[in-house]
Amino acid sequence: MTHTQIPRISGVLRSPITFSVLAGLVIGALFLVGTGADPFTAYGAVLTGSLGADGIGSTLSTGTSVLGMALALAIPLRAGLINLGGDGQMVLGGITAAVTGLYSPLPAPLTVALALLAGMAAGAAYAALAALCENSLGVPLLVSSLLLSYPAVSLASYLARYPLKEPGSSLPQTRAMPNGVALPAFGDSTVTIGLLLVVLAAAAYWFTDKRTAFGYEIRMTGLNSRFAAYAGVERRGLTLKLMSVSGALAGLVGAIGVLSFPYRFVDGSLTAPGYTWTGLTAALLAAAAPLGTVVASFFFAVLAVGGLAMERTTEVPRELTQVLQAIVIVFLAARLRFPSGWFRRRSQTTSQESPQEIGAA
Amino acid sequence: MTRPPVDPTVELRGITKRFPGTLANDAVDLTVRRGEIHALMGENGAGKSTLMSILYGMERADAGSIRIDGREVTFGDPSAAMAAGLGMVHQSFKLFDSLTVAENVVYAAEPRRFGLLDRAAARRRVRELAEEHGLAVDPDARVGDLPVGLRQRVEILKLLHRGARTLILDEPTAVLTPAEADALFAVLKSLAAQGRTVILVTHKLREVLEGSDNVTVLRDGRVVARLVTADTSADEIASAMTGRAVDLDRVHAPGTPGDAVLEVTSLTTDAVHDVGLTVHAGEIVGIAGVAGNGQSELVEALAGLRPVASGRVTLKGRDITHVSATERRAQGLAYVPEDRHAVGTAPAASVADNLAMGHHRTSLSAKGLLPPATVRTHAGRLIERFGIKAATPEVPASALSGGNLQKLLIGRELAHEAPLLLVEQPTRGVDIGAIQNIHDQIVAYRDAGHAVLLVSAELSEIRGLADRVLVMYEGRVTATYTKDEADEQALGLAMAGGAVAPTEAVD
Numbered sequence: 001m002t003h004t005q006i007p008r009i010s011g012v013l014r015s016p017i018t019f020s021v022l023a024g025l026v027i028g029a030l031f032l033v034g035t036g037a038d039p040f041t042a043y044g045a046v047l048t049g050s051l052g053a054d055g056i057g058s059t060l061s062t063g064t065s066v067l068g069m070a071l072a073l074a075i076p077l078r079a080g081l082i083n084l085g086g087d088g089q090m091v092l093g094g095i096t097a098a099v100t101g102l103y104s105p106l107p108a109p110l111t112v113a114l115a116l117l118a119g120m121a122a123g124a125a126y127a128a129l130a131a132l133c134e135n136s137l138g139v140p141l142l143v144s145s146l147l148l149s150y151p152a153v154s155l156a157s158y159l160a161r162y163p164l165k166e167p168g169s170s171l172p173q174t175r176a177m178p179n180g181v182a183l184p185a186f187g188d189s190t191v192t193i194g195l196l197l198v199v200l201a202a203a204a205y206w207f208t209d210k211r212t213a214f215g216y217e218i219r220m221t222g223l224n225s226r227f228a229a230y231a232g233v234e235r236r237g238l239t240l241k242l243m244s245v246s247g248a249l250a251g252l253v254g255a256i257g258v259l260s261f262p263y264r265f266v267d268g269s270l271t272a273p274g275y276t277w278t279g280l281t282a283a284l285l286a287a288a289a290p291l292g293t294v295v296a297s298f299f300f301a302v303l304a305v306g307g308l309a310m311e312r313t314t315e316v317p318r319e320l321t322q323v324l325q326a327i328v329i330v331f332l333a334a335r336l337r338f339p340s341g342w343f344r345r346r347s348q349t350t351s352q353e354s355p356q357e358i359g360a361a
Numbered sequence: 362m363t364r365p366p367v368d369p370t371v372e373l374r375g376i377t378k379r380f381p382g383t384l385a386n387d388a389v390d391l392t393v394r395r396g397e398i399h400a401l402m403g404e405n406g407a408g409k410s411t412l413m414s415i416l417y418g419m420e421r422a423d424a425g426s427i428r429i430d431g432r433e434v435t436f437g438d439p440s441a442a443m444a445a446g447l448g449m450v451h452q453s454f455k456l457f458d459s460l461t462v463a464e465n466v467v468y469a470a471e472p473r474r475f476g477l478l479d480r481a482a483a484r485r486r487v488r489e490l491a492e493e494h495g496l497a498v499d500p501d502a503r504v505g506d507l508p509v510g511l512r513q514r515v516e517i518l519k520l521l522h523r524g525a526r527t528l529i530l531d532e533p534t535a536v537l538t539p540a541e542a543d544a545l546f547a548v549l550k551s552l553a554a555q556g557r558t559v560i561l562v563t564h565k566l567r568e569v570l571e572g573s574d575n576v577t578v579l580r581d582g583r584v585v586a587r588l589v590t591a592d593t594s595a596d597e598i599a600s601a602m603t604g605r606a607v608d609l610d611r612v613h614a615p616g617t618p619g620d621a622v623l624e625v626t627s628l629t630t631d632a633v634h635d636v637g638l639t640v641h642a643g644e645i646v647g648i649a650g651v652a653g654n655g656q657s658e659l660v661e662a663l664a665g666l667r668p669v670a671s672g673r674v675t676l677k678g679r680d681i682t683h684v685s686a687t688e689r690r691a692q693g694l695a696y697v698p699e700d701r702h703a704v705g706t707a708p709a710a711s712v713a714d715n716l717a718m719g720h721h722r723t724s725l726s727a728k729g730l731l732p733p734a735t736v737r738t739h740a741g742r743l744i745e746r747f748g749i750k751a752a753t754p755e756v757p758a759s760a761l762s763g764g765n766l767q768k769l770l771i772g773r774e775l776a777h778e779a780p781l782l783l784v785e786q787p788t789r790g791v792d793i794g795a796i797q798n799i800h801d802q803i804v805a806y807r808d809a810g811h812a813v814l815l816v817s818a819e820l821s822e823i824r825g826l827a828d829r830v831l832v833m834y835e836g837r838v839t840a841t842y843t844k845d846e847a848d849e850q851a852l853g854l855a856m857a858g859g860a861v862a863p864t865e866a867v868d
Contacts, residue, residue: 213721213731220718224707230666230698231718232687 017285017292020331021299028324037316046321049309050302057189061260062273063301064195068253069279070286070297071201075249076242077288078209079221082142083246086276088149089127093119093251095156097258098265099164101177108180115181116197116255123251124244126152131243135236141243153271160267172267183259194256199294201249206290218242222288250276278304281329300325368431370395370527370558371416371447376425378411385411387582388425393527393575398549398559400569400590403579404602404792405763409562412579413529417449418442429527448525450516452532458505463487465504466518490521495548508653510541517548527558534568535789538651539820539853546572564602564793566595578602603794611797613804615828615844618644622781622812625663628672632658634836635672640812642780645803647827648816648838649852655836656816657699660783663814664696665689676781690719695774699785699816701763705770708759712751713740715758716773747772748798764795771799775806782806785816800826820849834858 029039050059069086076083083089097119104111126148133144161172183192208215221228221238229235257270278300285299286292307321371393378386386408393399403409414420416427418436427434429445436442439449456465463483472482487500496514498507504515513533520528530549534542549559549572561573569576570590578586578601586601618641628636632655640646650656661667663674665686674682676692684692698704706715717725717736725735740754749768751761758766771787784803788796803826807813817823823830830847832840832855840855 211732212729213726214729216714216717216721216731216736220707220710220714223710224703226704227707227718230664230686230696230704232665232685232690234685234687 016332020285020328023331024324024328027327028320031320031323032316035316037314042310042314042316042320045310045313045316046303046306048306049313050306055305055309057191059298059301059305060195061190061192062305063298064191064198064256065253065273065275066278066282066301066304067202067294067297068194068198068249068256069275070282070293071198071205071279072246072249072253073276073280074283074286074288074290074293075205075218076239076246077222077283079218079238079242080225081239081242083127083130083145083243083250084142084280085127085130085145085149085152085247086250086279087271088152089123089247089250090254090257090276091156091270092126092152092254093123094254094258094265094270095159095164096122096251097255098174098177099159101181101259102164102175108178111178111181112183112259115259116252119251119255119258120248121251123254124248127243127247127250128240130247131240135239141239145243156265157267160265164265166264173262174265177259177263181259182263183256185260190261192256192260194260197252197256201252202290202294205293209290273304278325281325285328285332368395369393369428370430371560372428373412373416374426374428376412376415376422376427378408378415378420378422384582386415386422386425389579389582389584391577391584393558393560395558396553396556397574398553398561398572400561400563400573400576401579402564402569402576402598402602404564404794405790406792407579407602408582409579410531411582413449413531413560413562416442417447417529443523443525446524446526447529448520448523448527449529450513450520450531450533452535454512454516456504456512456515458503460504461500462498462502462504462507462515462518463500465515466490466500466522468519470523486522487518490518494518494521495551509536510538510544513537513545514548525557527560528552529560529562531562532564532790533561534563534565536652536818538818538856540857541651542568566598569598570595580604599793603792611800612825613800616643616645616804616807618642618828619810622677623663623814624673624675626673628659628662628674629670630658630662630667630672631670632836633662636833636836636838638814638831638838640781640814642812643807643810644828645807645813645815645826647823647830647847648814648833649820649823649830649847649856650816650818650833651856652818654833654856656833657785658836659833660696660698660785660814660816664694664698664783687722690777690779691723693780695719695777695779695782697771697774697782697784697787699789701766701770706758706766708766709757711755712744712749712758712761712769713737713754715769716740716743716754718773719777720773743769743772743776747775747802762792764791767791767799768795771802775802778811780811782811782813783816784813786818787815788817788819788822796822820852823847823852824849832856 032039032042049055069090072086073083097115100115100118101111104114106114127145130141130145130148133139134141157172160174164174166173166175183194185192209219217228217233217238221233225235253275254270258265279297282296282300283293285296303321303324307318310316311318369392373389373391376386376389389408389412391401391412401409401412411420415422418439418441434445436445463480466487467483472479472486474482484500491497496518498511498514504512517528533545537545546568553559563569573590576588576590576593576598577584578588578598580602588598620642621639622642623640625636625638636659638646648656658667662669665684669682672682673680676689676694679692681689681692702708713736717739720739721731725731725739737754743749744751744754747768749772750765758769761769767787774782787799787803791799803813803815815823815826824847827847828844830842830852831838832852834856835858842851
């Protein structure tokens with residue numbers, strides 16, 4: 001029936017996401033014109049640089065980390081919880097994986113598996129600590145997760161600079177993993193099995209979200225936590241579980257980072273690219289929906305990698321892609337959308353009224 | 362109560378407002394004269410709110426004109442409407458709980474001195490206004506500490522302070538005791554006598570009959586009746602609202618109580634002191650009381666959403682005093698909470714998802730899986746069984762009318778077939794037609810041998826449904842009546858704190 005079809009199509013077109021992305025692109029183009037560059041060339045460079053034969057590998061390996069962190073943030077976000085401690089959990093996962101990789105007496109393949117698990121466990125435990133702070137001490141999760149992140153990053157930094165530092169190196173990094181302690185890569189690219197793990201995690205998240213009672217409880221908690229509590233969903237337990245899963249994923253990203261090139265823990269190398277924030281952005285953009293999170297993560301990986309290529313070929317600074325990201329977020333936060341009739345002025349309405357509005361278009 | 366005709370203060374002509382799929386207002390004319398109390402009635406979805414939103418500048422009409430004091434106006438937003446002398450008290454108050462009465466009243470129209478808020482002047486102003494209009498309230502009290510009745514006075518004072526000559530009140534008595542409602546109407550009448558105009562948006566017949574001068578009834582976006590209150594009757598208004606004859610104030614036949622299902626002994630928790638009660642199978646026990654006398658807290662404690670300080674609660678003989686909400690549900694408890702938007706549903710979630718809540722771990726799922734198809738089938742079943750009007754199970758619950766949302770909520774809880782049902786304010790803000798349906802459902806549930814604990818501020822509801830009536834006042838059960846003893850007078854008195862042993866009250 002047209003009654004359900006048309007709102008769906010125009011709903012997608014008019015969704016705040018479409019608006020934010022397009023507005024970001026348009027404003028980015030204005031910036032480009034302002035700096036004297038040709039927007040079409042620049043955007044073309046972003047696309048060829050990230051999706052072309054030379055760039056796709058890089059996009060996928062960046063995408064591994066971005067998607068991993070995006071999932072780490074999306075899963076609690078689905079229940080309305082925000083984990084701001086992704087950096088700390090990721091870095092702890094990374095350093096734990098590094099220690100496991102360096103000192104495990106097991107054969108290499110088992111060591112890899114153990115390192116991944118240890119990294120996940122470290123991230124999960126640390127995120128659970130933030131959850132416990134909220135549950136039993138009443139510290140808001142937003143605060144506890146963020147503040148716990150700093151000591152974790154500092155601890156890992158200390159370890160990489162002093163006790164675990166590679167002898168003779170001038171860099172704050174651990175020794176390289178022993179021979180064979182590395183995630184298998186596809187061909188000679190930088191893309192590893194890690195991508196597969198993260199995609200599997202995304203699939204598991206999709207399945208849980210769509211088809212399980214637990215996923216249902218998560219969604220309902222996100223939509224109305226009092227409703228969920230009324231029906232007996234125990235909030236503290238849910239917070240603890242979701243934060244543990246979130247931390248485990250962040251730890252996994254850290255471990256993957258250590259078990260692929262450069263096969264060691266380098267202080268700052270996990271946090272510098274800003275995967276946590278890009279991941280958060282992607283999760284927010286998708287409103288934590290599983291498939292949307294995957295798409296948004298890929299989009300941001302393309303922007304990040306393509307931005308580098310653009311800088312090389314067009315001399316437009318890659319910071320532009322960060323400007324683009326920022327604009328998308330600002331517009332998204334404002335929840336702007338295309339007006340229902342392009343030339344009909346209408347004040348902003350609340351989301352409850354939007355079903356009526358959509359059909360009016 | 363006929364008055365000499367005066368020039369109309371508010372005149373709406375041919376107001377038409379179309380929303381996709383519905384014509385919310387279809388060429389509505391409304392004329393309100395100076396100094397009158399004009400009731401605007403209609404079921405939910407009849408177009409009352411839309412009409413008032415248009416008048417108050419919150420919505421733009423597709424067609425039609427508005428005249429205030431004879432001048433044609435168009436309001437872009439509520440502040441323009443306020444400037445023209447309109448003022449609206451919304452159903453949910455727009456007050457700052459942490460500020461004082463005086464601060465709230467003068468907000469956005471503060472008396473200033475050297476550019477700063479003149480608190481002394483603000484207090485003086487509130488006292489003057491309060492005295493002038495018989496709206497006694499302490500200017501220095503924090504709004505958050507005031508009972509609802511007084512908060513409403515603050516809202517009215519706010520409008521008067523801003524010089525509103527026409528007051529629009531949206532369902533003003535929903536949260537008041539009968540006595541408070543009477544006091545409100547006394548105030549409104551004195552305001553009208555001073556030449557102010559009152560538009561009352563309501564669906565309560567009693568207060569319209571007692572308090573208004575004229576009635577305009579809307580149905581399906583059209584004006585179906587313009588009545589002079591003195592010449593009409595409750596039945597006439599009700600049939601105009603619903604389009605058919607309605608049997609008001611039905612009293613259902615009593616049930617046949619069996620074994621005790623819920624036993625509460627000296628339960629104490631926040632705002633509840635030493636409450637004892639028993640509900641038997643096949644029995645509806647009603648708790649009457651003005652909102653805020655501990656009923657909500659009591660029910661929350663019974664539902665497992667509020668820790669119990671002391672006392673004992675048993676369900677079918679098993680102690681559930683300290684068990685979780687989930688465990689209580691598993692042992693046979695279903696619960697229809699008072700606030701269907703904030704607690705009873707997730708308005709942004711689909712109808713199907715809303716109907717699945719509570720069933721999602723039991724009948725609908727196997728090994729933790731919850732197949733979407735099962736959720737849809739379940740939703741389809743309940744939608745049909747309880748006559749919920751939803752375009753599809755996929756539409757968000759927020760798209761349902763109040764009555765339909767309540768049917769969804771009650772249907773979902775009844776479908777548990779739990780031995781004990783807790784129901785709070787089952788028909789608040791629900792259409793007359795839907796009220797009958799809901800009452801029938803509750804009575805049928807009782808007759809099927811279940812125990813029902815009903816909390817309602819609506820006396821007619823309590824009297825119509827309950828086999829026994831308890832009155833709560835300030836956290837205690839202060840009176841108990843059998844169905845026959847529970848007349849409006851005795852209950853009203855007990856609800857206001859004057860509980861006396863029930864005596865044979867003769868009309």
